[in-house]
Amino acid sequence: MSEPAVQRRGLGDVIPRPAEVRPDPAADFRIGTGTAIRTAPGSAAARRVGEHLAALLRPATGFALPVGEESGAIALLLDDGAETDGEPDGDEGYRLEITPEGVTVRAAAPAGLFAAVQTLRQLLPAEIDGAAPRDADWVLPGGRITDRPRFAYRGVMLDIARRFFTVAEIEAYLDSVVQFKINHLHLHLTDDQGWRLEIDGWPRLTEVSGGAGTGVDGAGPGYLTRADYTELVAYAAERFVTIVPEIDMPGHVNAAQVAYPELTADGTAVAPRTDTEVGYSSLVAGKEETYAFVEDVVREVAALTPGPYLHIGGDEAQATTAEDYRTFIQRVLPLVAKYGKRVVGWHEMAGVELPETAVAQYWRIEAADEGTARAAANGSKVIMSPADRTYLDMKYTADSPLGLDWAGVIDVERSYDWDPAERLPGVGEEALLGVEAALWAETLRSLADAQTMTYPRLPAVAEIGWSPRASHDWESFRRRLAAFGPRWRHQGVAFHPSPEIPWAEA
Numbered sequence: 066m067s068e069p070a071v072q073r074r075g076l077g078d079v080i081p082r083p084a085e086v087r088p089d090p091a092a093d094f095r096i097g098t099g100t101a102i103r104t105a106p107g108s109a110a111a112r113r114v115g116e117h118l119a120a121l122l123r124p125a126t127g128f129a130l131p132v133g134e135e136s137g138a139i140a141l142l143l144d145d146g147a148e149t150d151g152e153p154d155g156d157e158g159y160r161l162e163i164t165p166e167g168v169t170v171r172a173a174a175p176a177g178l179f180a181a182v183q184t185l186r187q188l189l190p191a192e193i194d195g196a197a198p199r200d201a202d203w204v205l206p207g208g209r210i211t212d213r214p215r216f217a218y219r220g221v222m223l224d225i226a227r228r229f230f231t232v233a234e235i236e237a238y239l240d241s242v243v244q245f246k247i248n249h250l251h252l253h254l255t256d257d258q259g260w261r262l263e264i265d266g267w268p269r270l271t272e273v274s275g276g277a278g279t280g281v282d283g284a285g286p287g288y289l290t291r292a293d294y295t296e297l298v299a300y301a302a303e304r305f306v307t308i309v310p311e312i313d314m315p316g317h318v319n320a321a322q323v324a325y326p327e328l329t330a331d332g333t334a335v336a337p338r339t340d341t342e343v344g345y346s347s348l349v350a351g352k353e354e355t356y357a358f359v360e361d362v363v364r365e366v367a368a369l370t371p372g373p374y375l376h377i378g379g380d381e382a383q384a385t386t387a388e389d390y391r392t393f394i395q396r397v398l399p400l401v402a403k404y405g406k407r408v409v410g411w412h413e414m415a416g417v418e419l420p421e422t423a424v425a426q427y428w429r430i431e432a433a434d435e436g437t438a439r440a441a442a443n444g445s446k447v448i449m450s451p452a453d454r455t456y457l458d459m460k461y462t463a464d465s466p467l468g469l470d471w472a473g474v475i476d477v478e479r480s481y482d483w484d485p486a487e488r489l490p491g492v493g494e495e496a497l498l499g500v501e502a503a504l505w506a507e508t509l510r511s512l513a514d515a516q517t518m519t520y521p522r523l524p525a526v527a528e529i530g531w532s533p534r535a536s537h538d539w540e541s542f543r544r545r546l547a548a549f550g551p552r553w554r555h556q557g558v559a560f561h562p563s564p565e566i567p568w569a570e571a
């Protein structure tokens with residue numbers, strides 16, 4: 066029996082929506098047994114993007130799809146100084162042309178080729194994500210796309226402190242998020258319930274606070290060795306994703322104090338905590354041991370992290386006086402700079418004067434925030450993560466089995482229908498580094514749980530971060546999103562079948 070014909074896709078059926086799409090229905094290209102992939106001469110990075118594309122297409126097509134510099138109907142080319150309408154395309158911009166003869170991608174940098182590959186993948190029928198070869202018409206819709214991101218930073222945060230996720234789980238998660246042109250993975254590595262990154266000279270952090278019984282309800286033990294973390298960084302870099310490590314301080318440090326009682330005010334041991342209370346623990350601002358510890362951690366994390374950012378948390382320090390908070394942040398800011406990193410912190414950090422290079426991440430649900438606005442006025446950049454729009458751990462509806470609801474329930478339309486440049490007075494387009502969706506793990510017990518909370522809301526935040534403001538359109542978005550039902554099924558990615566979306570059948 067022959068398999069059902071797969072459906073031809075429209076050139077604009079992509080998330081995030083490309084900046085400019087000019088379809089030419091007479092110019093479709095068909096990938097066939099003889100199709101090869103040609104990559105920019107002399108560029109090992111372009112070659113790797115070509116291999117990445119081939120690896121995505123081989124299982125379902127069953128085609129060989131050789132990758133080389135000599136010939137091939139699908140060309141991934143580097144074109145320095147590419148510009149559109151006089152504007153440079155930037156590292157992630159690309160131009161894509163599909164004609165009956167083939168596909169040509171041009172980008173100024175390999176990251177742009179990688180972004181174009183994500184677009185190409187979505188332009189093929191959903192069956193392309195199947196694991197086994199099938200006989201189908203692998204048609205790419207004809208025309209041209211010119212694309213570039215609105216914001217340089219489009220992130221997702223994964224909390225591995227409340228529930229540890231293994232390297233394999235984090236890599237699987239990463240593979241699914243890059244489809245939506247997410248380019249930063251923020252790892253929340255430490256919290257009251259666990260410490261998840263091995264630190265030289267402080268072995269008990271992970272032996273004790275990464276061990277059995279740690280995590281919310283004790284259900285999330287485990288930690289990343291230095292080698293694990295290094296592997297993750299490399300895996301992410303191959304996908305043009307920068308890892309942003311977070312060590313949360315001065316609050317959210319119970320796990321560190323369980324491991325090292327000298328980090329408490331009177332040096333007495335505290336009990337491990339597996340509940341979800343916040344705001345009860347604090348490093349001691351007036352103690353030199355504190356800064357010896359922090360410096361060791363910052364030095365190690367900086368050394369392991371090639372990316373420019375180091376996130377120091379700074380949220381919910383209710384157990385720290387305002388004066389101690391200021392003392393602490395002012396001591397830690399130069400330490401991060403000393404080890405060559407740009408500091409990121411939750412926006413409470415902006416209550417302290419910050420250097421211009423510091424980045425504040427807004428996460429609350431209030432309509433205004435003085436500190437964040439002041440930091441923006443002083444030249445600092447802001448990452449927008451308002452909890453009532455971008456927190457992937459909020460319930461979809463009141464009866465969602467997973468998730469919290471302190472910032473309200475968030476359906477897909479609510480994740481989509483907002484603009485980061487209008488979220489806070491004094492924090493406009495120019496002040497924004499970008500947007501980030503955050504997945505806190507108090508209620509998560511598996512990778513499938515993490516995926517269920519992430520999809521389909523992450524694509525909404527990804528489109529907010531990438532696509533031009535003027536292209537935002539809920540009706541268009543929900544139609545395009547509908548196509549991901551069968552895609553995620555083929556990919557083995559769990560998702561919440563939100564009733565707002567007219568899901569396509571497999």
Ligand code: NGO
Pocket residue numbers: 343380381411428456458469505506507
């Ligand atoms: C808050 C809190 C986290 C919680 C999360 C739950 C921030 C920045 N600090 O967000 O500790 O896990 O809410 O939604």
